[in-house]
Amino acid sequence: MIRNLLVIVLLLLQLKNVGQQKALPENSTLRLVLTEIDEFNKSENKRDSSFSRPLGSHGEEDYYRNYKFYYKLDSSLRKLDTSAFSFADRINYELLLYSFEDDLSTWKYRSFLNPLLSDGGFHSYLPQMGSSSYSTKKEYEEYLKKLQDIPRYVDEHLLLMRRGLKEGISQPKIIFPGYESTYNQHIVSVADSSAFFKPFLKKPESISAVDWKSITEAGRKTVIEDVIMSYKKIRDFFDKEYLPATRTTVGASDMPQGSAFYLERIKHYTTLETNPDEVYNTGLKEVERKQKAMEEVMKQAGFKGSRKDFIAFLRTDKRFYPQTAEALLKEASYIAKKADKKLPMLFGKLPRQPYGVEPVPASLAPVYTAGRYSGAPISSKHAGHYWVNTYNLPSRTLYTLEALTLHEAVPGHHLQIALTQERDNLPEFRRNLYVTAFGEGWGLYSEWLGYEMGFYEDPYSRFGQLTYDMWRACRLVIDVGLHAKHWTRQQAVDYLSENTALSIHEVNTEVNRYISWPGQALAYKTGELTIKALRKKAELALGEKFDVRKFHDLVLSEGTVTMNILNKMVDRYIAEANK
Numbered sequence: 001m002i003r004n005l006l007v008i009v010l011l012l013l014q015l016k017n018v019g020q021q022k023a024l025p026e027n028s029t030l031r032l033v034l035t036e037i038d039e040f041n042k043s044e045n046k047r048d049s050s051f052s053r054p055l056g057s058h059g060e061e062d063y064y065r066n067y068k069f070y071y072k073l074d075s076s077l078r079k080l081d082t083s084a085f086s087f088a089d090r091i092n093y094e095l096l097l098y099s100f101e102d103d104l105s106t107w108k109y110r111s112f113l114n115p116l117l118s119d120g121g122f123h124s125y126l127p128q129m130g131s132s133s134y135s136t137k138k139e140y141e142e143y144l145k146k147l148q149d150i151p152r153y154v155d156e157h158l159l160l161m162r163r164g165l166k167e168g169i170s171q172p173k174i175i176f177p178g179y180e181s182t183y184n185q186h187i188v189s190v191a192d193s194s195a196f197f198k199p200f201l202k203k204p205e206s207i208s209a210v211d212w213k214s215i216t217e218a219g220r221k222t223v224i225e226d227v228i229m230s231y232k233k234i235r236d237f238f239d240k241e242y243l244p245a246t247r248t249t250v251g252a253s254d255m256p257q258g259s260a261f262y263l264e265r266i267k268h269y270t271t272l273e274t275n276p277d278e279v280y281n282t283g284l285k286e287v288e289r290k291q292k293a294m295e296e297v298m299k300q301a302g303f304k305g306s307r308k309d310f311i312a313f314l315r316t317d318k319r320f321y322p323q324t325a326e327a328l329l330k331e332a333s334y335i336a337k338k339a340d341k342k343l344p345m346l347f348g349k350l351p352r353q354p355y356g357v358e359p360v361p362a363s364l365a366p367v368y369t370a371g372r373y374s375g376a377p378i379s380s381k382h383a384g385h386y387w388v389n390t391y392n393l394p395s396r397t398l399y400t401l402e403a404l405t406l407h408e409a410v411p412g413h414h415l416q417i418a419l420t421q422e423r424d425n426l427p428e429f430r431r432n433l434y435v436t437a438f439g440e441g442w443g444l445y446s447e448w449l450g451y452e453m454g455f456y457e458d459p460y461s462r463f464g465q466l467t468y469d470m471w472r473a474c475r476l477v478i479d480v481g482l483h484a485k486h487w488t489r490q491q492a493v494d495y496l497s498e499n500t501a502l503s504i505h506e507v508n509t510e511v512n513r514y515i516s517w518p519g520q521a522l523a524y525k526t527g528e529l530t531i532k533a534l535r536k537k538a539e540l541a542l543g544e545k546f547d548v549r550k551f552h553d554l555v556l557s558e559g560t561v562t563m564n565i566l567n568k569m570v571d572r573y574i575a576e577a578n579k
Contacts, residue, residue, distance in 0.1 A: 023425050025092045027085060033073055033096060034427060040069055054146045055153040058122075060112070060160065067107035070100045087572065091558055091565050092427060098562055099433055101268050109261040113164030115157050118175045118512035119367045122157040123234055124182050126150065127195040127363040133381060135204045140215045147196060147222045154230045158237050168256050170246045174489050175512040181366040183238070186231040191223040195363055252483040252518040262483045265519030270526040271437045271562035276484040279522055283476025286525060287499060290470040297466060301459035310463075311501045320398050320460065325359060325390035331398065332371075332388045333357045335405040335455075342453040343410060348549045349556075351418035355384035355409060365391035369513070370506060371404045373413035378421040384414045395505035399464035402455045403447040407468075411453075411552075412446035413439065420559040435560040436520060441527015442555070444472055448532070452548075467501040472528070474499050475514065475521035483518045530563045531555065534570045541574045 024031050048057055074097065082093055106112050115122040129147075134140050164170050191197050200219040203212045247254070252262045266274060291307070298310050314320055322328035336357055343350055353376075360368050370389050376382035386409040389396065406412055416439065421431050447468055456462040474496050481487035481495070492511045497504060514521045539546045554573050555566065
């Protein structure tokens with residue numbers, strides 16, 4: 001399911017696999033595996049091109065073909081003797097195996113039959129095509145082909161979801177209030193008001209008036225006949241088939257093979273050998289630790305009352321909420337520029353790709369999180385984007401904005417992802433790989449770095465940072481509670497609302513996200529705890545020789561890696577520094 005969504009995003013960004021770069025593993029078998037993957041991707045792209053499928057193929061047979069291919073590679077790799085591998089190739093080896101996991105799991109647990117999340121789905125990212133820049137006749141023709149492919153693309157996904165309903169694999173009905181916004185907003189009466197028609201509203205100078213007339217006429221016809229009609233089909237499917245028949249249970253363990261699926265997702269998202277009870281107990285300990293820290297900040301603020309009273313105060317006092325979308329975006333931009341200024345004190349190497357601050361696209365905002373990073377290919381015309389959600393302003397807390405910005409922009413996701421793309425020493429597959437425990441762990445660690453960067457100067461912002469930290473600790477408890485301990489949705493809502501100062505709107509969207517995406521929420525705190533523990537280990541081992549800039553450059557030097565690899569990297573770094 002998740003791989004499917006990521007493929008959609010890559011398609012919309014017009015990323016294409018163009019073959020491996022010069023940086024390749026030393027080991028000939030690993031090089032051969034990368035060549036096989038490259039050839040397989042080319043054959044899949046050729047297959048789609050021959051059948052005029054610019055949005056890719058998403059039939060059950062396509063997922064099975066992927067599974068067979070990666071199962072064969074996985075089996076072959078696991079037979080290799082890696083004792084003679086270089087350190088770099090041991091990393092390549094482990095990350096190749098990790099990269100196969102989603103394809104193997106997707107087929108084994110039939111999750112491709114469930115191509116939805118609470119804040120997105122197979123249809124939700126399509127409108128982003130309308131936000132891309134097109135300047136030539138050829139680019140517009142390619143865009144039109146994608147729009148004309150939407151009916152087939154939708155039909156394939158609806159067929160999968162119908163199969164999912166029969167097999168008991170679907171999202172719970174309880175997460176769908178408000179979800180109709182993801183399709184209803186695209187059912188418009190006039191093509192010109194569609195998000196998909198946006199590229200046709202202004203003529204590029206390079207296109208003649210005659211060609212432009214033909215292009216816009218084709219665009220208007222395609223939006224009406226292919227795009228809007230497809231979203232009507234989606235609406236009818238949800239209203240008449242899916243919502244009446246989807247499951248009333250909540251946890252992943254309630255689906256076929258559910259318990260085994262959840263255990264596999266825990267391993268995938270934490271990259272650790274652990275189990276639900278260990279994760280749950282770690283969460284309880286972290287929650288207790290953050291509660292004590294919150295009490296201390298309340299004293300610093302001079303507040304008289306309980307933590308519950310303080311949270312209620314933060315949720316209701318208007319000074320903590322933006323009055324306009326522009327004010328929220330300006331404040332986020334100001335924080336981001338303050339963070340930019342501080343980066344050289346913590347990093348020796350910085351990315352060349354810039355980033356901008358923009359609102360979450362209207363097509364996603366009603367069911368989306370408070371903010372998120374949206375990257376761009378390093379070779380594209382676009383910068384990275386730090387998205388800030390300006391929908392429902394009374395739910396957008398200013399006291400958490402510093403932590404959000406440091407996580408999503410710099411030194412968090414933008415810095416880490418842009419640097420990874422710029423690493424010429426990495427094989428191509430690793431430049432586009434995202435190990436969630438590392439990426440989200442780094443994002444949460446970046447929030448904590450705010451103290452070293454001079455942020456969180458007032459107690460309310462400090463409480464906001466602790467709220468975000470507590471939020472990730474609560475995820476360990478809630479995710480396991482929902483998917484392994486048969487918690488109800490209301491139990492999860494109560495636990496998150498009582499322990500954090502997140503707005504109630506955000507609490508509800510977050511809980512829906514955890515329900516729809518088993519295991520992913522565990523990555524953040526798991527990764528952050530590992531990075532902080534390794535930094536402490538290095539500080540103790542190196543003493544005065546410890547250099548925080550060198551440590552951060554080391555952590556980011558291999559792109560995204562598993563926690564096992566990161567441990568080995570730091571051990572090696574300590575040993576070499578102590579020579």
